[in-house]
Amino acid sequence: MNKENKIPQATTKRLPLYYRFIQNFANEGKKRISSKELSDAMKIDPATIRRDFSYFGALGKKGYGYDVQNLLSFFRETLDQDEATNVALIGVGNLGNALIKYNFQKNHNTRIVVAFDSKAPYEGTEISDIPIFHPDRLEEMYEEYGAELAILTVSSRSAQGMADRLSKMNAKGILNFTPVRLTVPESMKLMNIDLSVELQALIYLIRNSEN
């Protein structure tokens, strides 16, 4: 019903997950699906699923459920699965290397197209077919390869400096793997993944539960 209402952050984070599970059901040849069935598979409360879907209008039919193909094409469109997104990777250390090799193969709509590392020669080199340039050429090559957003896997020292350069270039977003709390302009989207924080929080939970 509300096409232009604000989608809650929590819902946004679940969208890719919905898409993945709907794909699975489609692959199994399922025609229709209820919020209860999705709930069992995803372990998300069925009311939450219905609420999430309802932000995008009436996707289902009362007394029936959801048409799998409908959902699939709706989410594909919504998550822009048709149009590939080009990603730049900044910092090819251990983690950066792993991400290049992983290269989000499962998602054919996102690709790391270019990488930067201070140890790379100016004229460039390659890992797994991905060109790697010296960071001096960031502005030039980011543009040239048509990157829309950057994955930041540099050292803490370089993180804010790189973020500043990215924001000057009007990069649209950063997926930040460094532990630094970056300052970026409003217009730039930022998502943080802090591996140590997650591990520490898990350890805290383990140590402070009764059992």
Added chain:
Amino acid sequence: MNKENKIPQATTKRLPLYYRFIQNFANEGKKRISSKELSDAMKIDPATIRRDFSYFGALGKKGYGYDVQNLLSFFRETLDQDEATNVALIGVGNLGNALIKYNFQKNHNTRIVVAFDSKAPYEGTEISDIPIFHPDRLEEMYEEYGAELAILTVSSRSAQGMADRLSKMNAKGILNFTPVRLTVPESMKLMNIDLSVELQALIYLIRNSEN
């Protein structure tokens, strides 16, 4: 004031971050710090910081702020930074490899002590001084190396099976990097990091913001 009250999940996730920033201030030789100063550095509302700290009792002094050394030792104790935590890594593909090499160096209290991979020989091999065994020896070696929790970086196919074995062994927690939504017993703590989901959500935000 409340020592045995329940700490909110949201607060728990911020604890490791607090510890890191307090360490920084201590290293700079700072003696006292206010919630406002921490707020500026961490970009967390000062009231949130005071509320978080208050769950652990009165750590500060009105009109003064917090004593840096006090905070530091309090958080070190609370996050068990004195006692090292031994971690097992299951699945040494691209990501697992990166995590072994990274090995959370910054946090000298957590160490990957043993790893498992189906391509490793039964008698074991090594990467960066970390022993790697065939998964057939998971139960045996998990125990032998005194692991308390596991990082799961296996394929989606193997994920739930490994989680089941870990739960049978009474592993205390799993840091799950696979996209699978694992089913584990109540007693086991689970933390999910799904790289594709984060990237997809970021792209969704970029594509659906007005600018």
Added chain:
DNA sequence: AATTGTGAAACACTTCACAGCC
């Protein structure tokens, strides 16, 4: 004078429960 610790308000998110439609 400065800054905490915390009731209370505000906001965000989840879940209940059921009217309405297929």
Added chain:
DNA sequence: GGCTGTGAAGTGTTTCACAATT
């Protein structure tokens, strides 16, 4: 009869605003 879509209630989290304290 089954299942959605959603008001309303419930739960969790953040922020305001200020009395209490050093």
